[in-house]
Amino acid sequence: MTAPNGISARYEGAVLIDGTGDDPIPGSVLIVDGGGTITYAGAADAAPPQDATPVVDLSGLTLLPGxxxxxxxxxxxxxxxxxxxxxxxxxxxxxxxxxxxxxxxxxxxxxxxxxxxxxxxxxxxxxxxxxxxxxxxxxxxxxxxxxxxxxxxxxxxxxxxxxxxxxxxxxxxxxxxxxxxxxxxxxxxxxxxxxxxxxxxxxxxxxxxxxxxxxxxxxxxxxxxxxxxxxxxxxxxxxxxxxxxxxxxxxxxxxxxxxxxxxxxxxxxxxxxxxxxxxxxxxxxxxxxxxxxxxxxxxxxxxxxxxxxxxxxxxxxxxxxxxxxxxxxxxxxxxxxxxxxxxxxxxxxxxxxxxxxxxLGLRDQVGTLSAGMLADFVVTDVDPLRDIAELADPAAVVLVAQAGEIRKNTLGSRAASVS
Ligand SMILES: [Zn+2]
The missing domain is CATH 3.20.20.140 (Metal-dependent hydrolases)
Known part of the structure; x- marks a missing residue:
């Protein structure tokens, strides 16, 4: 487990696809609070400054809603x-x-x-x-x-x-x-x-x-x-x-x-x-x-x-x-x-x-990545916009979170990047 459960975490560097159909945001920041709610999702330059929150480096990866x-x-x-x-x-x-x-x-x-x-x-x-x-x-x-x-x-x-x-x-x-x-x-x-x-x-x-x-x-x-x-x-x-x-x-x-x-x-x-x-x-x-x-x-x-x-x-x-x-x-x-x-x-x-x-009547809770939503998200090491078929392989999904809790994590050596 790289990201700690039950406490806040800050995910940096991924290409963010937020589930609304809007353009992807490269080098994004996603911040999750201790209750599993997203407090920020978007471009790095508009993100709140880094505090004591543990950081997970997702550079080179793509972050999507669950x-x-x-x-x-x-x-x-x-x-x-x-x-x-x-x-x-x-x-x-x-x-x-x-x-x-x-x-x-x-x-x-x-x-x-x-x-x-x-x-x-x-x-x-x-x-x-x-x-x-x-x-x-x-x-x-x-x-x-x-x-x-x-x-x-x-x-x-x-x-x-x-x-x-x-x-x-x-x-x-x-x-x-x-x-x-x-x-x-x-x-x-x-x-x-x-x-x-x-x-x-x-x-x-x-x-x-x-x-x-x-x-x-x-x-x-x-x-x-x-x-x-x-x-x-x-x-x-x-x-x-x-x-x-x-x-x-x-x-x-x-x-x-x-x-x-x-x-x-x-x-x-x-x-x-x-x-x-x-x-x-x-x-x-x-x-x-x-x-x-x-x-x-x-x-x-x-x-x-x-x-x-x-x-x-x-x-x-x-x-x-x-x-x-x-x-x-x-x-x-x-x-x-x-x-x-x-x-x-x-x-x-x-x-x-x-x-x-x-x-499913859940649009106020999950399905898109923005402040106030529950942190249900996935991270992939393939580029879904280049070849969407690659997402079909479960191994391409390297991290899965529900309400901020990490359910799967095969980031491997990236574990070292948690500070
Ligand atoms: Zn059926």
């Missing part, structure tokens, strides 16, 4: 085999595995995450209380969908190997009741399945999930209890329109988004979480069930061009990976995909920091 992943599943292992192992594991072992994934994800630079299905509010509370090292959490608990839809894991023999991911509701009244149950149990978000999906065997992305009326009920329940909002798993075009008309807060995936959908999003202020890491990851044939391989191939090109068109139309996008369906702790690979669909590297960083914080 990143967000707005779509994860920490309860899932990232591939088919681990899902099978999961089913056979005692619940306590599954909890330790979830905790391990959270820690790895934090070390990859994600200081805040929204889990959209598979874990309960206890993980959020454990992280808050310092019992568990991982990203700050917002959770949805279980996702709501109809019988035979994306949240229904029942097999033809009637057994249901659901890893705590789904709730089945078929009517507005059932949706209302289940929404209230989830909110009672501590969910920050509700998640609806407006369409079918890729990874489930019995439905397809073009299938319509919950209808507009039912989604509207869920949106109302979240609003009545002043929760963060409703996320809609939405892939096919018809379901996307249903979700948008019903007033969801964030559209997850959005692969079949068309012009009408983009216009609705702009009008309603809906945010897109395109999870391109999941959409564009092509499994080798034979390593996954053939239905999944077929679906992914059918959708990848369509998805890339639709999302690029939405970005060009001005639809706001934020960072989400669907890790858990895919591998954990490669979250920042999504930045490269966001650049591929039209964002500049600086815009991609903003999407993964300041803009994500706004969607």
């Amino acid at each position: 990143f967000f992943d707005c779509h994860v599943h920490f309860g899932l292992g990232g591939d088919m085999m681990s899902s099978l192992r999961n089913m056979a594991a005692p619940p306590s072992l599954r909890s330790f595995e979830t905790a391990h994934r959270m820690r790895e994800t934090l070390h990859a630079g994600i200081t805040t995450a929204r889990d959209l299905g598979g874990i309960d509010a206890g993980y959020r509370q454990a992280q808050q209380r310092g019992l568990l090292e991982g990203p700050r959490l917002r959770v949805a608990g279980r996702m709501l969908g109809p019988t035979g839809g994306h949240s229904d894991f029942t097999l033809p023999d009637g057994s249901c190997p659901d890893p705590g991911l789904g709730s089945v509701v078929d009517t507005p009244e059932q949706a209302r009741r289940e929404s209230r149950t989830l909110l009672r149990d501590g969910a920050d978000w509700l998640k609806v399945c407006a369409t079918g999906g890729m990874s489930t065997p019995s439905d397809d992305p073009e299938d319509v999930g919950l209808d507009e009326e039912t989604i509207r009920i869920v949106v109302g329940e979240a609003a009545d209890r002043r929760r963060d909002g409703v996320a809609a798993h939405s892939q096919g075009t018809v379901g996307i329109h249903n979700a948008l008309r019903a007033g969801v807060t964030s559209l997850e995936h959005g692969y079949g988004l068309d012009r009408q959908g983009s216009e609705l999003m702009l009008r309603n202020g809906t945010v897109l979480v395109p999870t391109l890491s999941a959409a564009l990851r092509m499994p080798e044939r034979g390593t996954v069930p053939d239905y999944l391989w077929q679906k992914k191939h059918r959708w990848a090109d369509r998805c890339r061009s639709n999302i690029a068109e939405a970005v060009a139309a001005g639809v706001p996008v934020v960072l989400g990976t669907d890790s858990g369906i895919g591998p954990h702790a490669n979250n920042l690979e999504e930045l490269r995909h966001l650049v591929d669909v039209g964002l500049s590297p600086l815009e991609a960083i903003k999407a993964g920091t300041g803009d994500s914080a706004r969607v």
Whole structure:
């Protein structure tokens, strides 16, 4: 540990990218007080004079806000085999595995995450209380969908190997009741399945999930209890329109988004979480069930061009990976995909920091680096504006802090530079 925890520290010399989209500041100064709050972030010449505060030399490095992943599943292992192992594991072992994934994800630079299905509010509370090292959490608990839809894991023999991911509701009244149950149990978000999906065997992305009326009920329940909002798993075009008309807060995936959908999003202020890491990851044939391989191939090109068109139309996008369906702790690979669909590297960083914080209702606390914000930040030894893809390697993230507390530090010999 170079920087001391619980006392103030002054970080000098890094290129500062503050998460607002503003130009980088070379040779910056970041000062954190003993309570973990930033008291100064900016150019060296306007910084308060150096006092007795320990100094960490970050010259040659880049300092950014801690990143967000707005779509994860920490309860899932990232591939088919681990899902099978999961089913056979005692619940306590599954909890330790979830905790391990959270820690790895934090070390990859994600200081805040929204889990959209598979874990309960206890993980959020454990992280808050310092019992568990991982990203700050917002959770949805279980996702709501109809019988035979994306949240229904029942097999033809009637057994249901659901890893705590789904709730089945078929009517507005059932949706209302289940929404209230989830909110009672501590969910920050509700998640609806407006369409079918890729990874489930019995439905397809073009299938319509919950209808507009039912989604509207869920949106109302979240609003009545002043929760963060409703996320809609939405892939096919018809379901996307249903979700948008019903007033969801964030559209997850959005692969079949068309012009009408983009216009609705702009009008309603809906945010897109395109999870391109999941959409564009092509499994080798034979390593996954053939239905999944077929679906992914059918959708990848369509998805890339639709999302690029939405970005060009001005639809706001934020960072989400669907890790858990895919591998954990490669979250920042999504930045490269966001650049591929039209964002500049600086815009991609903003999407993964300041803009994500706004969607999660945390913009007054984290997501940007300025005085008064909590000191959630990461330091990298690569130049993300030259090659954003390099940030995908967790080893490129050499320092991670949450509220000033150092969670990862591989600065190595730079330890000697603390005075
Ligand atoms: Zn997901």
